[in-house]
Amino acid sequence: MPKGQLKGICFHPSKETKCVTCSLSSLCLPISLNFEDIDQLDKIIKRRQPLKKGEHLFHQGDRFDCVYAVRSGSIKNYAMTNDGEEQITNFHLPSELVGMDGIDCDTYPVSAKALETTTVCEIPFSRLEELAKELPELRSQILRIMSRELRDDKQMMMLLSKKNAEQRVATFLTNLSTRFKRRGYSPYTFRLPMSRNEIGNYLGLAVETVSRVFTRFQNNELIAVNGKEVHILNMDDLSELAGLPEQEPRHIEVNASTG
Amino acid sequence: MPKGQLKGICFHPSKETKCVTCSLSSLCLPISLNFEDIDQLDKIIKRRQPLKKGEHLFHQGDRFDCVYAVRSGSIKNYAMTNDGEEQITNFHLPSELVGMDGIDCDTYPVSAKALETTTVCEIPFSRLEELAKELPELRSQILRIMSRELRDDKQMMMLLSKKNAEQRVATFLTNLSTRFKRRGYSPYTFRLPMSRNEIGNYLGLAVETVSRVFTRFQNNELIAVNGKEVHILNMDDLSELAGLPEQEPRHIEVNASTG
DNA sequence: ATATAAATCTGATGTGCATCAAAAAACCTT
DNA sequence: AAGGTTTTTTGATGCACATCAGATTTATAT
Numbered sequence: 001m002p003k004g005q006l007k008g009i010c011f012h013p014s015k016e017t018k019c020v021t022c023s024l025s026s027l028c029l030p031i032s033l034n035f036e037d038i039d040q041l042d043k044i045i046k047r048r049q050p051l052k053k054g055e056h057l058f059h060q061g062d063r064f065d066c067v068y069a070v071r072s073g074s075i076k077n078y079a080m081t082n083d084g085e086e087q088i089t090n091f092h093l094p095s096e097l098v099g100m101d102g103i104d105c106d107t108y109p110v111s112a113k114a115l116e117t118t119t120v121c122e123i124p125f126s127r128l129e130e131l132a133k134e135l136p137e138l139r140s141q142i143l144r145i146m147s148r149e150l151r152d153d154k155q156m157m158m159l160l161s162k163k164n165a166e167q168r169v170a171t172f173l174t175n176l177s178t179r180f181k182r183r184g185y186s187p188y189t190f191r192l193p194m195s196r197n198e199i200g201n202y203l204g205l206a207v208e209t210v211s212r213v214f215t216r217f218q219n220n221e222l223i224a225v226n227g228k229e230v231h232i233l234n235m236d237d238l239s240e241l242a243g244l245p246e247q248e249p250r251h252i253e254v255n256a257s258t259g
Numbered sequence: 260m261p262k263g264q265l266k267g268i269c270f271h272p273s274k275e276t277k278c279v280t281c282s283l284s285s286l287c288l289p290i291s292l293n294f295e296d297i298d299q300l301d302k303i304i305k306r307r308q309p310l311k312k313g314e315h316l317f318h319q320g321d322r323f324d325c326v327y328a329v330r331s332g333s334i335k336n337y338a339m340t341n342d343g344e345e346q347i348t349n350f351h352l353p354s355e356l357v358g359m360d361g362i363d364c365d366t367y368p369v370s371a372k373a374l375e376t377t378t379v380c381e382i383p384f385s386r387l388e389e390l391a392k393e394l395p396e397l398r399s400q401i402l403r404i405m406s407r408e409l410r411d412d413k414q415m416m417m418l419l420s421k422k423n424a425e426q427r428v429a430t431f432l433t434n435l436s437t438r439f440k441r442r443g444y445s446p447y448t449f450r451l452p453m454s455r456n457e458i459g460n461y462l463g464l465a466v467e468t469v470s471r472v473f474t475r476f477q478n479n480e481l482i483a484v485n486g487k488e489v490h491i492l493n494m495d496d497l498s499e500l501a502g503l504p505e506q507e508p509r510h511i512e513v514n515a516s517t518g
Numbered sequence: 519a520t521a522t523a524a525a526t527c528t529g530a531t532g533t534g535c536a537t538c539a540a541a542a543a544a545c546c547t548t
Numbered sequence: 549a550a551g552g553t554t555t556t557t558t559g560a561t562g563c564a565c566a567t568c569a570g571a572t573t574t575a576t577a578t
Contacts, residue, residue: 204420
């Protein structure tokens with residue numbers, strides 16, 4: 001199937017094709033690099049043609065050779081449990097790096113699949129390592145990215161072992177909201193790239209429970225939902241429900257009227 | 260506090276005080292470094308005096324400056340949830356690195372506390388980074404360690420979102436067993452450095468549930484327990500219960516007589 | 519358009535584990 | 549060794565969420 005399709009369709013190979021001009025550079029690998037260094041990084045990056053919804057970036061077990069930065073769209077990581085069930089371990093939005101957990105194996109430990117039409121930058125890992133030899137800033141940026149992922153994982157472990165269904169979904173939504181905001185989108189209105197089923201799988205809940213929590217949140221006027229479109233109506237209460245202050249310690253206004 | 264204390268007390272500053280002679284070097288940071296490189300690494304490492312049970316290596320929020328390799332004993336990582344509850348995120352055995360998730364913050368995101376008398380090697384992170392500039396092998400070893408931790412975290416997420424109480428405890432025990440074995444200890448008989456409470460906290464279970472599973476495992480003659488002493492009687496069945504093949508894909512003898 | 523499949527939602531029922539309570543054992547302290 | 553504290557174990561009860569079942573909506577195909 002992945003032969004030579006899609007030649008010359010309206011995917012602009014000229015535009016946004018360099019890190020320097022990419023709007024995501026301030027969130028992505030190039031952060032804290034100067035122009036010249038970015039240019040060097042740019043040279044080893046291949047822009048792949050867009051993945052269609054459902055297509056794989058790589059499969060669990062494939063030879064590890066590249067890491068990927070999401071440019072547009074979204075990716076889910078998942079593994080198979082030994083009883084054949086899918087377990088989603090992560091969702092990736094634009095500017096986020098995919099595949100870093102394969103570094104110390106020969107093969108990717110999880111699969112990566114496009115949730116919608118998705119473009120990525122492909123970064124051959126061996127060349128990235130070479131380049132990192134020369135660029136201390138790049139080196140520490142890679143470490144920072146991995147360390148942040150470690151922290152996010154611990155947060156996820158907390159969610160899975162201590163939070164109830166409502167808190168999980170609230171955390172999920174506010175977390176997405178924060179990430180969209182940082183990427184220049186509205187933190188209040190966005191489209192979920194994943195299904196309820198995938199949300200449940202990720203959060204350790206049954207689909208039905210996710211659905212029920214969504215309706216409960218709507219009744220409480222925390223959010224408004226229309227299919228995959230989500231509108232956050234009461235960010236304060238939703239954040240409070242989510243619990244943990246997550247990222248930057250916001251100053252917390254105590255005007256939550258929970259009843 | 261860290262002045263010039265501990266001169267000549269019976270903690271042997273001469274023995275095991277260098278990476279080259281340390282029995283853990285094949286598991287720890289020096290792996291894949293040659294003798295000269297190990298020597299360089301050795302120079303930046305400080306051996307701290309032993310921590311007593313309950314003492315902290317660092318607190319959540321402390322300024323991040325060092326990572327630590329456990330030399331003997333064991334360390335737990337934990338964070339406080341916003342409702343003041345402790346959440347254990349990791350247990351560290353000898354040769355394992357503690358504190359890597361603080362790299363991209365100014366401060367440690369979790370606390371680290373000794374579960375028993377514990378000695379560690381202190382590695383100032385800035386100096387490690389400097390050294391990594393020169394030593395490509397060290398660089399990739401650091402990446403490998405972090406990437407492995409990422410993978411372990413995903414496994415933990417799977418455990419928390421898909422496995423039941425018995426599977427969790429079985430996974431915990433076989434995982435510990437594997438790690439003890441790799442360190443040269445018996446994989447069948449070992450002492451748990453943590454309490455039932457801490458096991459439950461880590462596994463997302465109530466203490467009572469952990470206790471009950473332990474007795475059930477004893478009744479099924481999977482293990483024998485005496486306080487913190489654990490004896491694994493039927494590794495095959497225990498591993499099968501644990502589910503996921505975890506590390507190396509062992510060849511699996513199908514002689515499990517589950518009833 | 520209509521047909522068919524997939525996803526989402528809603529309700530009814532069941533269960534695995536948390537919680538509560540209290541005994542038993544292990545661990546300190548003096 | 550006695551006393552107190554903490555940890556571990558065992559039993560009884562309750563509940564949050566899973567599971568099952570079916571209705572409804574949305575997506576995809578023809």
